[in-house]
Amino acid sequence: MKKSIIIIINIFCVVYTTAQNPYIHHFTTSDGLPSNTVYQIFQDSKKFIWFSTDAGVVKFDGTTFKCFRKKDGLSSNDIVTIKEDSYGRIWFSNINGSLDYYFENKFFNYRNCSFLKLLNSKDFFVNFYEDSNHIIYFYNRHGEVYSLDKNFHVIKYNVGNLSGSSPINWITCLYMYIHYLNRMPSGDFKFWTSCGLFKLSNLKGENFSLIDESIGVSGVFPVNNNTTYVNSTNYGLLKYVGEYYRESIPLPFENYKIKTIIQDNDGFLWIAAFNEGVYCIKGNEIIKHFEIKNSQGIIQDNEQNIWVSTMNDGIYIINHDILFQKHFDLSNFDNQGILNLCKLENYSSIICSNGRTLFFLRKNKLQKFDPRISGVSFNLVQYNNNSLFVGEKSNQLWHYEYFAIDTTKSIKFKLNSKKIYPYKVKNFDIDNKILLTFDQSFLSISSIGNPTKNIERYYMDERINNAFFDINHKIVINATRNYTLNEGKKELLTNLSRFDGSIITGHLRINNNAEIYSIDEDSLFLRYKNSFYNLTSAFNPPLNKQIKCFDFYKSTLFFATSNNVFFCNFPFRVIKNRKLEILPFNFTLNQINDIITFNDSLYIASNEGLTIISLLSNSNNNAPPPIPYLKSIVINNGDSSYTSSEIVLIGKNKIRLSFGSIKFFTSATLFSYRLFGVDDEWTYGLDKELSVVYQNLPKGNYLFKLRMKRSNSGWSPPLEIKIIIKPTFWEYPIVWISIAALFILIIFLINLRLRSQENKKTEMNHQLILLEQKALQSMMNPHFIFNSLGSIQNYLLKNNVGDAILYLSHFSRLIRQNLKAINLAMISLDEEISRLRSYLELEQTRLEQSFEFIIDIDEELLNENVFVPSMIIQPFTENSVWHGISHLPFKGYVGIKLTLIDDKTMNVIIEDNGVGMGNTVKLKVKPDSHLNLAMNLTKKRLALISKKYHMEAQVTYSALLPTQKYCGTKVEMNLPFTHKSSVL
Secondary structure (H helix, E strand, O other): OHHHHHHHHHHHHHHHHHHOOOOEEEEOHHHOOOOOOEEEEEEOOOOOEEEEEEOEEEEEOOOOEEEEOHHHOOOOOOEEEEEEOOOOOEEEEEOOOOEEEEEOOEEEOOOOOHHHHOOOOOOOEEEEEEOOOOOEEEEEOOOEEEEEOOOOOEEEEEHHHOOOOOOHHHOOOOOOOEEEEEEOOOOOEEEEEOOEEEEEOOOOOOOOEEEEOOOOEEEEEEOOOOEEEEEEOOOEEEEEEOOOEEEEEOOOOOHHHEEEEEEOOOOOEEEEEOOOEEEEEEOOEEEEEEOOOOEEEEEEOOOOOEEEEEOOOOEEEEOHHHHOOEEEOHHHHOOOOOOEEEEEHHHOEEEEEOOOOEEEEEOOEEEEEOOOOOOOOOOEEEEEOOEEEEEOOOEOEEEEEOOEEEOOOOOEEEOOEEEEOOOOEOEEEEEOOEEEEEEOOEEEEEEOOOOOOOOEEEEOOOOOOEEEEOOOOOEEEEOOOEEEEEOOEEEEOHHHHHHOOOOEEEEEEOOOOEEEEEEOOOEEEEEEOOEEEEHHHHEEOOOOOOOOEEEEEOOEEEEEOOOOEEEEEOHHHHHHOOOEEOEEOOOOOOOEEEEEEEOOEEEEEEOOEEEEEEOOOHHHOOEOOOEEEEEEEEEOOOOOEEOOOEEEEEOOOEEEEEEEEEOOOOOOEEEEEEEEOOOOOOEEEEEOOEEEEEEOOOOEEEEEEEEEEOOOEOOOOOEEEEEEEEOOHHHOHHHHHHHHHHHHHHHHHHHHHHHHHHHHHHHHHHHHHHHHHHHHHHHOOHHHHHHHHHHHHHHHHOOOHHHHHHHHHHHHHHHHHHHHHOOEEEEEHHHHHHHHHHHHHHHHHHOOOOEEEEEEEOHHHHOOOOEEEOOOHHHHHHHHHHHHHOOOOOOEEEEEEEEEOOOOEEEEEEEEOOOOHHHOOOOOOOOOHHHHHHHHHHHHHHHHHHHHHOOOOOEEEEOOOOOOOOOOEEEEEEEEOEOOOEEO
């Protein structure tokens, strides 16, 4: 039980220590890892970091962990090793002995890649070696080697069971563990195994040669082409240089704990030792020791960061700058954050405060000094002329008189007296041995030599936000407006009227001509020779964070937000209206409280301790830039995303480009982008990721460029995407020319058709006129006229003058009606019926009342003003009289019936009880050629009328009394009508 408690406490200490160091980041399942058991780390050729875990493989760009498992195409969720070949295939060795690889954003396994079925061994593959012919040799712990050539042919070799002169100690090995395989310049295969070091001319076992059977390899770690570190069970850690030269490397622990060894770009040796942590060694000196328990694998990435995997504690990333810069964690400050920093220039030292205790830092050594102030958390510290002032805002201020430090042998503090300032102090400033303090509405001025006596007090009649000395040694009082003191009275400062209503939260004198003002903690202004320049508005990229504190050193402005420190070189360029590039340092801190620059170093006080950055270190320069990469392209808000270096669109468009950056220790990245053809200049920003939207680009060719950088690097090579916007089909000029030509052709054809229809209509009307004229002529039947005149003459000869006059009256009226009808295509139904009645009455008189007639009209037709084609019904009526009833031996009958069908058509029935159509020949009724002509003309007129009025004017004939001898005739037709007349 005690052992478990001790382990837990140790783990907590390690986690706590690394978590408080800004140069070390720790990733676990809470950050996105699928498991805290991480076997190996690998960086591919595109600079992504991969992790093999017992819960899948992870791809990391510095911001997002992307996990892949069996559902994504892996053969197993337990992946042991990762390595990339010369073709860009990333191979995954699974604990079940299978192999998978990742290529062009796709996973390949034995299900979708046939040759992988042959690469399945009894144990997981430890590693692989690729020779100059691009043949890959996979090997496992059981002495099995599988070769894969570029044509995907697989050959299996069992080097562990070679016959012939095998090493003697092979017999005592449980199995031959191949730790490393490569080819020598001679072409021979070189095997580093648990049973010794030997070579083969080929993998069939021919020309076996023993190099060293006593070495007993338990780990091989090549660090470059000429140097290899070998962990030997018999000789400890060995360093091989060239083919055979070796030397022994002393270690502070047993060598069997070694898991991984790498050599970084600066020649430092990094060793991961199980249960011993990670050591950084240069020569025979231990430079750093990191208490990372259960460490497993180590790599150095392209940014020179060191990555460490563990068996149960996730991933650690160590900023390489930790070797050149200094950080004191909270354990050095009673586990409390640092609130204030103060320079002691007389001693080339600084004082830092945690609110309870002062710490003296000189030559990277800390000395604790207790100011003996109880019950107060002081956050005001200043030193001037051997006087130390310590206090709490809006509370008491303590003055330590004749404060001195003896550094001859050991650090000693000398303190003659401690005095309490008689008034509460919100803040204070010192200039030319004058102490300026303020609180609420009172301003106090005294001497540093004796600050508690001879104090001048001034009441400002309003709340004071800040008070300080400017570059002209004039007192500035920041209240609702900005004032100074003139003979003890406040006087407006007109040159600071721009800051009226704002709080001057910070002030820094740079030299006799320049000073910096912080306004409301969100804007910095440079005052140079009484002119003010807005630094914040000139920052590129723009900064939208609260500025907590700032300092100036040589030609560089340093300022801090809550978590980041930025620097700006040559800020005086703002005077010439130039943009000011700001860059962050490559780390983040938890709650930055203060910064100062001193002795070519930047000191940062935070809730994580004290961080010291050398401003002369080469580690701040020439770092590789972040690598931008395209994450997705979304077109017109579509659901599907795709990646491409060229986008081709037609017509209206909306393009969303999403980018990521591969960077592993920078919290934010400075980026700039520009769409050539649209943007006149580069757009700058500071963020982890970037999304850009372009909408409704005009047709044309564009080139989008994106570049990124960090504070200590140049710009990355630009990522380029071509954007081609093609015109729509309707935007091509030839289309509009074709449409115009087609439109003209259509108009021409329509006009031609209309003219043709007009000609047809004219021709139709002409034919109707001719037919109507002929119909009139037919109605002027000479026989009818002669008979009518004969009837009149007969009446006169019989001296029947009255009947003659009556007959003549009917005859003349019929003639007039016929003459009137000839000028009208459509005639009113009343007039047409009247004309029919006149005709029938004449015929009735002429035939001595030998027949009777009835005209029956639908009441709906009588109630409307209806016009019908003229002279259509009469020929059929004449036919009934002349051919039907004039030859009857009994009294005849003629009936005319008109019925409404719809709003454009009526039904007309003409019937008689005459001889019938079939009996005219039997009864020898002589045909009347004139009447036949009239009937034919009427049928032709009906056909033309049908076309004109778009209806079918049918005429049907049938027997009225089909069973009788004199069967009679029934004529039925549909006749169009309108509600207006038509003049020919």
